[in-house]
Every structure is written in structure tokens, then in C-alpha cells.
Amino acid sequence: MKPILQLTAIQKSFGAVRALKGVSFELLPGEVHALLGENGAGKSTLIKVITGAHQPDGGKLIVAGVEVSHLTPAKARELGIACIYQQPALFPDLTVAENIGLRLKKTGALSRIRWASQRTLAVELLHRIGAEISPDAEVGSLSMPEQQLVEIACALGSGARIVIMDEPTASLTQKEQHLLFKVVHDLRASGVGVVYISHRLEEIFALADRVTVLRDGESVGTNPVADLSEAAMIKLMVGREVSSIYPPATGEPGAVVLALKNLGCAASGVSGVTLDVRAGEIVGMAGLVGAGRTELARILFGITPADAGEIGLNGEQISISNPREAIAHGIAYVPEDRRRHGVILEMPIAHNMTMAIHPKIFPGTWLRFGAENLLACEFIRDLGIKAYGPDAPGGSLSGGNQQKVSVARWLATKPKLLILDEPTQGVDVGAKSEIHKIIRELAREGLAVLMISSDLPEVLGMSDRVAVMRGGKLVEMIAKENADAHTVMAAALGTNGKDAA
Amino acid sequence: MSKYFRELTVAAALGLLMASLAIFAPHFFQWQPFISRLTSQMPALAAAIGIALVIISRQIDISIGSQFGMCAIIAGVTAASGLPLGVAIFAAIGAGAAMGALNGVLVAYLGLPSIVVTLATMVTWQEALRLWQQGRLLNLPAGIQWFGLSQPTGQAIVISLAFVLLVGAAWGMKNLAAGRFIHATGTDAEAARLAGIDPRHTTFAVFVLMGGLAGLAAVLNLVQSPQVQPNCGDGLELKAIAAAVVGGVAISGGRGTLWGVLLGMLLLANVNPALTHFHQPPYWEKAIQGLVILLAVVADGIRSRKTKI
Amino acid sequence: MSSTRSFSIKSLLARHETVLVLVILLEVLLFQTLGKNFLVGKNLSNVFRHSVEIGLLAVAMTPVILTGGIDLSVGSMMGLCAVLFGMMVNRFGLPPYLAGLVAVLFGALGGGMNAVLITRLNLPPLIVTLGTFSLFRGLAEALTKGAESYSGFPKSFLALGNADLAGLPAQIWVFFAVAAAIWLMVHQTTLGRSFRAIGYASEGARYAGIPVARNTSLAYIIAGAVAGLAAVILVARLGEARANAGIGYELLAITAVVLGGVSIFGGSGTVAGTLLGWIALAILNNGLTRISDYRIMDQPVASVARELSGLLTGLLLLAALAIGATMKALAIRRARKQSLSKTTPNPAIS
Numbered sequence A: 001m002k003p004i005l006q007l008t009a010i011q012k013s014f015g016a017v018r019a020l021k022g023v024s025f026e027l028l029p030g031e032v033h034a035l036l037g038e039n040g041a042g043k044s045t046l047i048k049v050i051t052g053a054h055q056p057d058g059g060k061l062i063v064a065g066v067e068v069s070h071l072t073p074a075k076a077r078e079l080g081i082a083c084i085y086q087q088p089a090l091f092p093d094l095t096v097a098e099n100i101g102l103r104l105k106k107t108g109a110l111s112r113i114r115w116a117s118q119r120t121l122a123v124e125l126l127h128r129i130g131a132e133i134s135p136d137a138e139v140g141s142l143s144m145p146e147q148q149l150v151e152i153a154c155a156l157g158s159g160a161r162i163v164i165m166d167e168p169t170a171s172l173t174q175k176e177q178h179l180l181f182k183v184v185h186d187l188r189a190s191g192v193g194v195v196y197i198s199h200r201l202e203e204i205f206a207l208a209d210r211v212t213v214l215r216d217g218e219s220v221g222t223n224p225v226a227d228l229s230e231a232a233m234i235k236l237m238v239g240r241e242v243s244s245i246y247p248p249a250t251g252e253p254g255a256v257v258l259a260l261k262n263l264g265c266a267a268s269g270v271s272g273v274t275l276d277v278r279a280g281e282i283v284g285m286a287g288l289v290g291a292g293r294t295e296l297a298r299i300l301f302g303i304t305p306a307d308a309g310e311i312g313l314n315g316e317q318i319s320i321s322n323p324r325e326a327i328a329h330g331i332a333y334v335p336e337d338r339r340r341h342g343v344i345l346e347m348p349i350a351h352n353m354t355m356a357i358h359p360k361i362f363p364g365t366w367l368r369f370g371a372e373n374l375l376a377c378e379f380i381r382d383l384g385i386k387a388y389g390p391d392a393p394g395g396s397l398s399g400g401n402q403q404k405v406s407v408a409r410w411l412a413t414k415p416k417l418l419i420l421d422e423p424t425q426g427v428d429v430g431a432k433s434e435i436h437k438i439i440r441e442l443a444r445e446g447l448a449v450l451m452i453s454s455d456l457p458e459v460l461g462m463s464d465r466v467a468v469m470r471g472g473k474l475v476e477m478i479a480k481e482n483a484d485a486h487t488v489m490a491a492a493l494g495t496n497g498k499d500a501a
Numbered sequence B: 001m002s003k004y005f006r007e008l009t010v011a012a013a014l015g016l017l018m019a020s021l022a023i024f025a026p027h028f029f030q031w032q033p034f035i036s037r038l039t040s041q042m043p044a045l046a047a048a049i050g051i052a053l054v055i056i057s058r059q060i061d062i063s064i065g066s067q068f069g070m071c072a073i074i075a076g077v078t079a080a081s082g083l084p085l086g087v088a089i090f091a092a093i094g095a096g097a098a099m100g101a102l103n104g105v106l107v108a109y110l111g112l113p114s115i116v117v118t119l120a121t122m123v124t125w126q127e128a129l130r131l132w133q134q135g136r137l138l139n140l141p142a143g144i145q146w147f148g149l150s151q152p153t154g155q156a157i158v159i160s161l162a163f164v165l166l167v168g169a170a171w172g173m174k175n176l177a178a179g180r181f182i183h184a185t186g187t188d189a190e191a192a193r194l195a196g197i198d199p200r201h202t203t204f205a206v207f208v209l210m211g212g213l214a215g216l217a218a219v220l221n222l223v224q225s226p227q228v229q230p231n232c233g234d235g236l237e238l239k240a241i242a243a244a245v246v247g248g249v250a251i252s253g254g255r256g257t258l259w260g261v262l263l264g265m266l267l268l269a270n271v272n273p274a275l276t277h278f279h280q281p282p283y284w285e286k287a288i289q290g291l292v293i294l295l296a297v298v299a300d301g302i303r304s305r306k307t308k309i
Numbered sequence C: 001m002s003s004t005r006s007f008s009i010k011s012l013l014a015r016h017e018t019v020l021v022l023v024i025l026l027e028v029l030l031f032q033t034l035g036k037n038f039l040v041g042k043n044l045s046n047v048f049r050h051s052v053e054i055g056l057l058a059v060a061m062t063p064v065i066l067t068g069g070i071d072l073s074v075g076s077m078m079g080l081c082a083v084l085f086g087m088m089v090n091r092f093g094l095p096p097y098l099a100g101l102v103a104v105l106f107g108a109l110g111g112g113m114n115a116v117l118i119t120r121l122n123l124p125p126l127i128v129t130l131g132t133f134s135l136f137r138g139l140a141e142a143l144t145k146g147a148e149s150y151s152g153f154p155k156s157f158l159a160l161g162n163a164d165l166a167g168l169p170a171q172i173w174v175f176f177a178v179a180a181a182i183w184l185m186v187h188q189t190t191l192g193r194s195f196r197a198i199g200y201a202s203e204g205a206r207y208a209g210i211p212v213a214r215n216t217s218l219a220y221i222i223a224g225a226v227a228g229l230a231a232v233i234l235v236a237r238l239g240e241a242r243a244n245a246g247i248g249y250e251l252l253a254i255t256a257v258v259l260g261g262v263s264i265f266g267g268s269g270t271v272a273g274t275l276l277g278w279i280a281l282a283i284l285n286n287g288l289t290r291i292s293d294y295r296i297m298d299q300p301v302a303s304v305a306r307e308l309s310g311l312l313t314g315l316l317l318l319a320a321l322a323i324g325a326t327m328k329a330l331a332i333r334r335a336r337k338q339s340l341s342k343t344t345p346n347p348a349i350s
Helices: A043-050 A073-078 A096-104 A115-128 A144-157 A174-189 A201-207 A230-238 A293-300 A323-328 A338-342 A349-361 A369-382 A399-411 A429-444 A456-462 A485-493 B002-024 B031-056 B064-080 B085-109 B114-133 B151-175 B177-187 B189-194 B199-222 B236-246 B258-269 B271-277 B282-308 C002-014 C016-034 C041-049 C052-066 C074-090 C096-120 C125-143 C155-162 C170-188 C190-200 C202-207 C212-238 C249-259 C271-289 C301-343
Strands: A005-014 A017-027 A032-037 A058-063 A081-084 A162-166 A193-197 A210-215 A218-224 A256-265 A270-278 A282-286 A308-313 A316-318 A331-334 A417-421 A448-452 A465-470 A473-479
Touching (some): A005 A043, A017 A032, A017 A058, A032 A201, A032 A230, A043 A162, A043 A193, A081 A144, A096 A144, A144 A174, A174 A201, A201 A230, A210 A230, A270 A293, A270 A308, A282 A293, A282 A456, A293 A417, A338 C202, A349 A369, A349 C190, A369 A399, A399 A417, A456 A485, A465 A485, A473 A485, B002 B271, B031 B199, B031 B258, B064 B236, B085 B114, B085 B199, B085 C301, B114 C249, B114 C301, B177 B199, B236 B282, B236 C125, B258 B271, B258 B282, B271 B282, B282 C125, C016 C271, C041 C170, C052 C074, C052 C170, C052 C190, C074 C096, C074 C212, C096 C125, C155 C170, C170 C212, C190 C202, C249 C271, C271 C301
Parallel strands (some): A032 A193, A081 A162, A270 A473, A417 A448
Antiparallel strands (some): A256 A270, A465 A473
């Protein structure tokens, strides 16, 4: 059978960050081809290359035997490529039918909108996937899973020969997942090629025919799913045995640094969180996307202040209403979205590193460039940051080194509690294990560390204890000895722990 | 209903103003002055329709006053040289579209911020016009004022042209794919791109349309008097933007209706005549207009704050 | 060695400020050759005497634009402060310098109003200051009933606008003080650093514990206060306070700032750039009035100098914008090519 999609040595860089270093991939008609890789391995970038949202810097893209250059989203659609994005790319002010119409009907600017046929089409598609959504509802009023279903309806209705699904189940409930799986089976039966991306290995085993693993922006192999075990897949993803890559814990944790009692914030959907973090201890925080982990961190850092419960720090009751208070109390937060919140890409890394300690390093508000430079050079040396100097703009560094700059900014505050949110997302494997070493070293020096991560091996490998969140609540606290992939995933998914074990 | 909250509020405010005028100053509604006033507000309405489209696509154009002046003089000069009115109208609209295209190229294809680009073109056209005309009044040949017809007929034509434009544009925004492209581009340019709409082409087209409408507005203004002044467009950009903002067009893009723009236009334009008819000094006009704009945005701010929490 | 040197010359040439200095030199050369009495002490001091107000607004606008905002209300604020100042001196008999102080404070208050709306209600600066643009001018017109003006100020006060001090126009010294203060603030204090951070990524700045709302507010308050000061200086120069003081000045100030290389998106730019942008505009304005031997559109250049300089200002701004955008696009393309050729194997081999 001839492949309907063939990628050869695709490359793509963003500034100094090389997201794809030469990826090859092929898709056959009537095949579900899973794309697997850790966060930041380049999956999302690859998809955007296939849909024309990103122009590759090098490599070949062949669709149905014809080489395509300068692909745009509009052209991709003509070629029969459809995509369900992780974040629904819908227009909240328009109705479901209008969104479906906008996505599916390639029209000239001056053509009239045919309301009746547009609505009929929407009704039919929603019916085909079994979704109970009114075509006249405004998309903004739908829940996240419902919006995802609209995306799926769009992909289905496009009559595409190539359908890409980027973590389509991330926000779906069980019921909607079943609808989705049925759609995938139908597509496959009708000869459509499906590129399926998911973190959940069990889905890949259930749905996919073949799997291609990406690591650090490179494709490391394509295999029939039947030939691989779960462990083998993880090994391909991570690149080495899981157990060997994490620095070991040492010593007993000290006094309780952070004590949360029934903490909640209605606006961000977090409630009743009770949690202790001790000095010298790394508490890993697992859960699905949207489980409220980042939201909890934002509460602790005063970005969305708590409206219920108590926060104790070193035995004192405190209240935190903005980040400055949090910093003053010795709380540091390395945020998840590095490019938006962690590092200001246009500014020199020295400026980035001192940004949270202005009152300390620049008493009396005058800038002291010498002191700043010195501090930056120390961090560059201590954390092994690869940059041409303290003046290098943040954007000129690779993802891993940017992350180290972000960490340096917070270490400069000399915190008592360090909250890390997805510390190794979008970081290549080498830098990743360096960051892990840094985190462990910090804990050893007596810092209390709360580490949010969606990377299961990382949570298991790094944590002294694992806290699992689901639906804005902390549902389980698992000691290191009892923490394995199944118990953590079962708690995060809310399936019965006994069944999973 | 809450979706049209702003339109309803502005309609209520306008209704209140009209009602109190009807009770306390009924001569406001004397037919001839009333119609004259309405006619004189139509050019700004045409410009406000254009600016509403620009703002909905999440851009701004502050050069429309200069474009308007330039188009008016171009039409005037064309007419004064003896060419028929139709040619003059065509010249005005064409010149406007060309000036809009320059803005469009710089904003859409070079990725420059529209506020600075249109600031620069505003200054450029304004001063070029001054240099060209030296502040002289341009006398128009007979047969231009009121299209060479009687005043009431001319007024009727101006008003109906503006309303045909409004109804057509409102219909198009709802029922043509183009309207949806503009909304989508203003709501989320990236999502629009993923849906196969090129936000650059859309933005460019909106600026060209804006220029063309500025030209049309200039024509609607031109036919109302026997002369044309080079500075006739001064301050038009603020009037139009204010009308759009008060009428509920969100400056953050993607939201707003042209009916709201009409209401905002009528409310702001009638502040001054209302002051006169209530025997209040007219020099409060600008302050009141400023206050109305601020009230509108503050209302927006408070509402979005509430929905966020 | 040679490569590092060529790199530094290149980067010096690429600097916006260097280009502006060249533009200014070119202007001086041109006007000196074509015009009469351009490089004469009295004329040069006039160049700056007549544009100090715009210079003040431009310098104070710089921090605002660095935060990614804009303030369209400063020109109107000048009108309102001028009128208030005139009333205080003329009607209530306040000593001019006390009244001047009150005008500055009032300007700060108006800036504070912008700041509250922008930072507390999260409203877009463009539209808020468009509203106050209208409001402030409207209040000025209302206070003067649309026509009144105030004059008859004491000579000692008018000296601020017309006399010389140590060989330079008196008001230039005030300008130097303000420009130096704002330069220090922008380039030497944590406040200035935070303006940049806010302009580049206001959320990112918040995550770093920078008091974003407070610092952004300060930028608008300073802009308002300086507008008040500019109003007082304008009144001292003209000897008259009118509601139309400073009409259109906000645009000239923004033009100077953008011409000076301050990014309208916020974050990058220098006070020195703004000053150079302002000087380039001031010289253009004045220089054209010195050219009487050449004619344009059948008029001596000098008699249409205002229009011509406005036109050239607009074109200059457009050119600066277009060149800047093109350079940026080219730089990105080059960087991409470099990173590709440096680090990846040739795909043709595999």
C-alpha cells in the first residue's frame, strides 16, 4: 500500500530552540498511527508542520505521492488534512453550526452563508459522533469536552483522508472517550489515515496499528504496536532505563515548611487541599491536565489568592495576596509556561535572574550593574547554563538553558519553598537530567520542593512522596515505596485503585 | 438578551434624550432643521461603519480624518475641472481605497502596529493636503450640491445612501463569509489561520474597505455645501471611534454590531444640538463626549471583570 | 580580532541612535547650504525654545510606551492645565510659580485618572486616553466658555518662556532637568527595568513579583505631571493661556518617540533615542523656515515650512517603521539560516 503522507528529515527551529531535528514519518491509508513522545519531544510542532501552521526549515513533505512545499492551513485542508487540536481552535462568539461551517466550507469572501444547509450539516455530524450538543449553542457556552467534540465533528465532516488527533482525550470524560474511539474506528474502516497522539499508553494499545516514537525532536523508530510492550515504549521515549536516570534521595526530611489546611479558591476551582511539605523533601504532584495543580501553585504564589483554608509556612499562619508577598515569605514559583511567564525572552539573562530580587540586590532602587553581572555569572557557572554571557537575551538560549535561567531567578530569592511547575517540559534529555540533579541538590541543601509534573517517570523517579490531584482536590498522597505508574494513574484518573493494581 | 446589553443601554439613553427633548424642547423636532441635522451626521456614520469593521478585526485607523479630507478635495478638484459628478465620486472612493491599501500593506503584510502606521499616514495626508491647498476653500461648480437636485431630494438621497450602506454592511457582516472572516480574525487570528482564513488578507481588505468608505463619506459631505474645506475631516477619526466604542464595539476585537454603531453615533452627535435646545452652553460638548466614551469603556471593564471572577 | 571589531562597528551602525545622528547631521548640512542664517546662535536657540514643550511630552511619553502603553491625552492635558494655570493667576491672584506647581500636580492627578482606569480596570490604554483626550480638552473649553483666554502675566514669569539663562533659553534648563531625571529613571533604576519587563511581558513581570499595576500607574502619572509642566512653559512663552494649548502635541510627541526607536509594542528603546528623534523633528521644523530661495508648488519653501515639515515627518515615520520591520524580518531569517547550517547535518546526505 502506498503511504498517503510521508515526511522525510523535517526540521524546524524557533529562535535558538530546535524543535525538530530531522523527523521522518509515514502514514498509510486505513491506519491508526500513534505518535508518542515526552512533553517537548516535538509532537505538537510536527503536527503543525503537517497542517501547514508552521513552515518547516528543511526536509520533504509528500502528500498522496506529491511533494508539497509552502503548505498553508488552507492548502492542507484542500489536500484532505484535518486536525483536532489539543486546545480547541474554535470561535467562542459563534454558534456550533457557524463554527463547523467556517471550518468546513471553503468559500469566497463574498459568498453567502447558507444557514439552513450549514445547520443540517452540523446536526448530521454531531449525530454521527453521537454528541448531544445543540448546533445553535454558542461555542463559548460549551464545556471543554463539548468543544472537543465539536472539533471532532469538524474533522469528521471535512471528508479528510488524513486526520490528526492531538491528545484528543485530555479533557474528555469516559462517555465522550467512547464516542471518540468509535469515530476513530469508523475513520479507519473507511480508509482514512489517523495520526493519534496521546500520553496514555493504554489508548495507544487499544487503538493504534503502528507507533512512531519521537525523542528530542528526532524520530527514534516506527514499530507495529503489537511488537512493543509498555516498558519497551517507555524506554524508547525516555532513551534509557527509567530507574537509572534519577538522582537518588538522601537523608531524612526535616521540619514541616509548608502546611496547607483545607485550602481553596473558588475562582480557580481548587478546594479542600490539605498538604505538608518538609524541608529537604521533594513532593511530586501528579494529575491530569486540568486537575488543578497549576491552579494550586498559583494560589500559593498569590496570583489567584485563596478564599478558604489556611496556609502555614514554617509554623506561621500567613496570607498571600500577591506574588510579592509570596516572595517575601520565601516562596518561589518556577511557572509552567516558560516563554510567557518564566523568562522574558527579549531581556538579557542577567536581568531575568535579578528580576525577583530587585529590592534585595538593588537597595534604594538604583541599578547596580556590577553586582547583577556577578550574580548572573555565578549562576551561569553553578547551574551550567550554556550562554555566551550574562548579556545574552533569554530567547537565544535553548529550552533547557532557559529553564535553568528561570530556576536561577528563583534561587536568587533564597526561598524556603520552591514550587516547580513542569520543570522539564520542552527540555532535551541531557538538560533534563541536569535539571533533575539541580532539584535534588537543592532539596539536599534543605529546600522544600513541590514539583508539579505530567511526566510520570519524572514524578516517580524524583519524588519522595507523590500527591495526586483530581478535579481541584488532592485525592491521594502516596509514599515513595507504594508509588508506581498504576497507583498514580489510577488515582489521577479516578478509576478504582484496586482494579488497577 | 445580555448579548445586546450595550446596544439596549445606548438605545435607552438615546430614547431618553429624545424623549426629554420632545417634552422640554419640542422645536428640536421641527422637520427642516431635524432633517438637516440628520443629513449632516451621515458622513460620520459612513466612516463609523468602516472604523467598526476595522476595530472588529482588532485594528485601529486614526488616519480616516485625513483620508476624508484628501478624498473630499480630490473629488472637489475633479468636479471643478469640469468632469461629471460620477467621475468625482469614483475618484474620491478610489483615492480612499488607495490610501487604505497603503495602511493595509504596512499593517497586514509588514506586521506593523496599526496605531503607529495610521498615525504616520494621518500626518502625511493631512500635511500633504495643507501643502496642496494652502487652507483655501475650494468652490464647487453648480450641480454638485445636492447632486444638482433640490435640497430636500438631495438630503433624502444622502440619508438613504447612508442607510442602505448601513443595512447592507450589517447584512453582510452576518450573512457573508467575509463578515465571518473579519469576526474570526479579530477574535483569534491564530485560530482563524488554522481554519484556513488568511488573517493578513482579511486585515488588508478591511483597511481598503475603510479607505473606500472614507471616500464615500467625503462624497456624502461634499454634496451638502457649495464649497469644500481642506480641513473638513479634522477630528472625524475620534468621532467615528467614539461612536463605535460607545455603540459596543470592543476595542479588543471580535465583538460589536453595526446597529450599536448607529446608536452610538446618534447619541454622540446629538449631544451638541441637545445642549443648544436645552439652552445650555455648547462648549460642554467635548467634555460630555469624553465622559460618555469613558463611561462606555468603564462599563465594559467592570462587566468583563465580573465575568472573569 | 578583526571579526570582533567589524561586528562592533556593524552593531554601532545598526543602532537606531547612530542612524538618527546621521539624519540630524544631514539635516544640518542641508539647511546650512540651502537656507539662510540656519547655523546662527539665535536661530539655534529658537529651534529649541519653540519645541521644548513637545520635547517634554516626548521624554515623558517614553516610559509609558516602554510599558507597552500609550497616552493620547497629554496634549489635551496641556490645554486643561494651561487654562487652570491662567485662571489661578489671573482670576485668583496666585503667584505664578505656586500656580505652576498646582498645574503640575493637577497634571499628575489627570495622569492618575488614566492610570486607575488602565491598571485597575484593565482597560486598553489607547481607548482610555482617547476618552480623556476628549474629556480634558472639553473641560478646558468649558472652563473658558469656548473663547476666553488669560493673559497679563507678570514679566518675571514670562521670562521663563522668553529670556535666556547662561546663554540658552531659560526653559531649556527645565527641560534638561526633566530629561535627566527621566533618563536616570529609565536606565538606572529598578523602576525603569520594570517598565521594560512590563512592556515585554506584563504577565511575566507579575510572575516575577514586580508590582505591575503600581509601576505602570507611575508612568502615566509622570506623563500627566510633565504635561502640566509643559503647559506652564507654553503659557510663559506665548504670554497667553488658552483652551487650545497643545492641540496635536501628543501626536508630535509620539512621533518623536517612535522615530527615536522606542518600540511601540513596549520593552525596548532609550531616552537618548527619543531625544534624538525630537531634535531631528525640531531641526526639520525650523530649518525649512530658513529656505527662501527655493520654491515648492509655486511657494517659497519658508512660507509652507509648517506643512512641508509635517509631511516630511509623516514620511520619515513611515520610512522608519517600514525599514525597522524589514530589518527585523531579515534578521530572523538570517538567524534561522545560521542555526540550521551550524548544527544540522545536510539533509541531502541522509
